[in-house]
Amino acid sequence: MDAHDYFCKLHIQPSADQINELFQWQSSYNYEQFWFTDEHTGEEVWDGNYLARDIKDIPECVKDLYPVALELAGSCMLLKNTGNVPRHDDMYRQASVTIPLNYTETYTTFWDEEEEHHLKLYHRGAAYLQNNKAVHEVVDSRGEFRHFFQINFFDHSYFYYRDLLKEHGYI
């Protein structure tokens, strides 16, 4: 597995002060747990992610850090989870820039197409571009919330955004 087919660490990273500022800012939002209807069983599935969607007032520091990503973005959202997200690929998103708003040791596991091999993404406070169409999960449950600000891309594949962000020096 080539890690860059699944996630890429960004060259431009928020400072500790910016992360703290973003963490304070997100606390005023209401989060709702994400759920969907299982196409086979017809049952509601609650996947352990909590979202505040469609954030319009993008903080200045995110605008300063990732202007090109914001230009390409379909939407921005806040996401938090406690490290217990079952294996899935995202229904709508192709890719996302994921900025952690707190430091955790909990990782996201990415699987290859055959789901035989995997790679672990430890954010450890760093922002990444992620391939949301690759199968991924969070199994390391310490019960601590992981908080993220996410810039979402819908129109093209992860590889399209990866190449474009590379051209702009993000990767």
Ligand SMILES: [Fe+2]
């Ligand atoms: Fe996901």
